[in-house]
Amino acid sequence: MFNDLILDKMKKVFEYIATLLLLLAVGTSCEEGNDNWKVITAVPTGLYITGDATIYSAAATSSQLTTPAFDNAPEGTNIVGIYTWLKSSGSFTMLEVDSEGNEINYGSGESVATTPAPTYRLTVGGSPFTVAKDGLYYVAFNKADNQLTVIPTDFGIIGDATPQQWNDETAMAGALNEAQATVEYTIKDVTLDKKEMKFRYLHNWGVDIPYQGATVKMHSNMGAVAKGAISEAFSECKGGGDNFTVGKAGIYDVTLKLDLRTGVFSAQAICTAEDTSSATLPEKMFVVGAPWDWKWENAPEMIPVHSHDGMFWGIYYIEAGQGVKFNNEMSWDTGDNFGAENEEPKGYGEYPAGGANLVISTSGYYQIVVICTLSADKKSINRKIVLSEPEPYLIGDAAAGGWDAQLADVDKFKLNAEGEYVSPVCKEGNLRMCVKLENCDWWQTEFNVFDGKILFRGKGNDQDAVKVAAGQTVKLNFKDNTGSIQ
Numbered sequence: 094m095f096n097d098l099i100l101d102k103m104k105k106v107f108e109y110i111a112t113l114l115l116l117l118a119v120g121t122s123c124e125e126g127n128d129n130w131k132v133i134t135a136v137p138t139g140l141y142i143t144g145d146a147t148i149y150s151a152a153a154t155s156s157q158l159t160t161p162a163f164d165n166a167p168e169g170t171n172i173v174g175i176y177t178w179l180k181s182s183g184s185f186t187m188l189e190v191d192s193e194g195n196e197i198n199y200g201s202g203e204s205v206a207t208t209p210a211p212t213y214r215l216t217v218g219g220s221p222f223t224v225a226k227d228g229l230y231y232v233a234f235n236k237a238d239n240q241l242t243v244i245p246t247d248f249g250i251i252g253d254a255t256p257q258q259w260n261d262e263t264a265m266a267g268a269l270n271e272a273q274a275t276v277e278y279t280i281k282d283v284t285l286d287k288k289e290m291k292f293r294y295l296h297n298w299g300v301d302i303p304y305q306g307a308t309v310k311m312h313s314n315m316g317a318v319a320k321g322a323i324s325e326a327f328s329e330c331k332g333g334g335d336n337f338t339v340g341k342a343g344i345y346d347v348t349l350k351l352d353l354r355t356g357v358f359s360a361q362a363i364c365t366a367e368d369t370s371s372a373t374l375p376e377k378m379f380v381v382g383a384p385w386d387w388k389w390e391n392a393p394e395m396i397p398v399h400s401h402d403g404m405f406w407g408i409y410y411i412e413a414g415q416g417v418k419f420n421n422e423m424s425w426d427t428g429d430n431f432g433a434e435n436e437e438p439k440g441y442g443e444y445p446a447g448g449a450n451l452v453i454s455t456s457g458y459y460q461i462v463v464i465c466t467l468s469a470d471k472k473s474i475n476r477k478i479v480l481s482e483p484e485p486y487l488i489g490d491a492a493a494g495g496w497d498a499q500l501a502d503v504d505k506f507k508l509n510a511e512g513e514y515v516s517p518v519c520k521e522g523n524l525r526m527c528v529k530l531e532n533c534d535w536w537q538t539e540f541n542v543f544d545g546k547i548l549f550r551g552k553g554n555d556q557d558a559v560k561v562a563a564g565q566t567v568k569l570n571f572k573d574n575t576g577s578i579q
Contacts, residue, residue, distance in 0.1 A: 136190045140173055140234050144185030144221060147177060148271065148353060152188055155354045158234050162332025164299045164310040172302060172309065174233035176246065176351055176358075178269045178276050184221030187234060187241065199241070206303050209295060210244040229267055229276050229351065233302050233311070242302050244295070248278045248315070248349055252290030253552070254339040256283065259400040262293045265349065278349040285345045285362070286402075287373075289336035290323070291316045292349050292360065315349065315358050323347075327359040343367040371471040374403035375421035375429070378463050382417030382450070384409065389423040395463060396549045398530065399537035403465035403474075406530060406538060408483045408571040410458050410512070414438070416450030419463055419478070431476055439480060446476035458483050458508065458571060462530060484529040485514050485569060490522025491561050500529050506569065516567040524559040524567065524578070542567065542576035 140158040143149060149156040158173035166172075179185065187199040200219025206212040213222070215234075224230065224243065231244040249262030256263050265278040278292075292315040301308035316334025317323075323337035327350065337360065339345075344366040351358050378395040385391035395405035411417065416436065422428030433439065434447030438454035453459065462479040485506040486492070494501040506514040516526075524542075527535040539550040541559050547569060550556050561567075561578060569576045 136188075136194075136196065138190050138192050140236075141188040141190070142175055142177060142185055142232055143188050144183060146179045146181075146183035146185040146221075146223065148269075148274065152190075155356070158232070159356070161231075161233065162312040164312050164333060166309040166311075170304065170309050171236040172233055172304065172311075173236065174231055174311075176229060176231050176276075176356065177353065179224045179228065179230050179232075179243075181224055181226050184223050186221050187215065199239075201241075205240055206242075209297075209300055210242055212240055212242040212303050215239045215241055227269070229278075231300075231311075235302065235304055237305055238303070240303060244300055246294045246313075248292050248294050250280060250283070250290055250347060251293045251314075252288065252336060253400065253402065254286045254288035254290040258402075261296060265292075265347070274353045276351040276353065279347065281346045282365070283345055283347060284368070285339045285343065285347075287339055287342045288402075289338055291334075291336055292330070315360070323360055323362040325361055325363050327361045330358040330360050337362075341367055342371065372467060372474050374465050374467065374474065377421055378405040378419060378465075379421070379423050380407065380409065380417055380419055380461065381423075382411075383415035384411055384417070389425075392423055395419075395461075396538075396540075397551045398533060399539075399550065399552050401533065401537065404462065404533075406460065406462045406528065408458055408460050408485075408528070410572050411453045411456070413453060413456045416452045417461075418450055419446075429474070429476075433478065441480050441482060443477060443479045446478060451478060453480075458512075460484065460528060483508075483514065483571070485516075486527055486529060486535070487516050487519065487525070487567075488527055488535050489525040491519040491524045493517060493520065495520075499535060500527075506567075512570065512572065514569040514571070516569075519561045519563065519565045519567070521563040522561065524561045526567070526569075542569075542578060545575055545577065547571075547574040547576045 136152045141152040141156045143152060158175045161174045163170060189197045197217055199215040199217060201222050202214035202216035202219050205214055229246045231246050233242040249264045251259060251262040253259055265280045267276060267278045269276055293313060295313050298314050299310035300313045301310055312333035315330040315332060317337050318329045318331050318334055320335035322340045343364045346363045346365060349360045379392045380395060381387060381389055381392040395407045398404040398406060418430055418432040420428045420430045431446040432449050433444050433451040434449060436449045436452045438452045440454045460481045460483040464477050466475050468475055486500050487504040488499055489496055492504040494504050504517060506516050509515050526540055528538045530538055540547055541556050565578055567576060567578050
């Protein structure tokens, strides 16, 4: 009997030990995996998105709203948000947890705005939110006004490496990979040039979110965290980041991926067929001739036209009888030297390229445009030269026509007796200027005056703002590219 009691006690001890080991195993398995994916039982202070329209079963670190990538928003802007996949078959609400652990569920109230995306007043206990179609959205919570903006984010590729260059994005197809908890935007068999690209949605560089009776702008483009080439390995992206460079021309499969557990975007581009057959349009162009003593060290570089590969412009003073030639390199021995077909003096007009000097018929300023295009078989380059009267204009806030009447005669510069182009009287606002070129938008030939020098945008980004007061005028001297605001 004594032995039976001992055996019974030992059996119970083993049962306790087995139960303890099982509990430890379960506890350990629950701790494995990405912390961002855990369901939170004691929810930290913050704002969360919840509901069966989301992939989150309850409040989790990965469902918490954070500060977005603003584009010059005022300091202290009180907006948080999240990129997340939403299902049209379900609904979602916003959960706020205060510093004392109190939970408040917000639903939809009255509509506040419909553009650029639906914005609603938040109501405690209000009806859950829904979306019309499955997709990736940016959900922005305006804490200052207690409003929610739900922004569809259909990403595409944009840049001079892409089919539509910088004019618009080329659409990508978005899909949820629920097993991997990622959203992937892809485009296959797309032709990319050896240039630059980014990712963008809503056909704009930023999205305006209603805020305090006005709006604040959030970046609606994704670029590289550090400038470099996009490759087969995924590279991290950020809102408003640098342009990606494309290492070689060819056919590509491009992917933009969002990890829903971490909120991190990354991108890759896989070249499936390199393009080695096409001639390459020049990226630079120089003009040399009698005005510069026929010396390449004196030759000015022409300005590339934004979003028009192989197109360059410049304004130069040339005497009657003087000749000029062009080359994409500062050399007589390398590159592609060209001029006109003959040396007959030429005035305003369009002329095919040739081996002779382009000789000017009448002294004065000339707006010279060099246009290089690929032949039909893409194996050679066609070139032409356009001579015209210079046409600088004010545009935008400071222009009499404003943004509505662009490139109007009332905003055109006039040439004075001292050889300077003088603007009409400016209105108060940001000064912007451009020249008028056929088949080009104003911003593609934009320039401005900084510290007494005319600086040209070329293929660069938006230039810094230059403020002018009402009644001021601008003078431009294209002989030495200097300017003044008086």
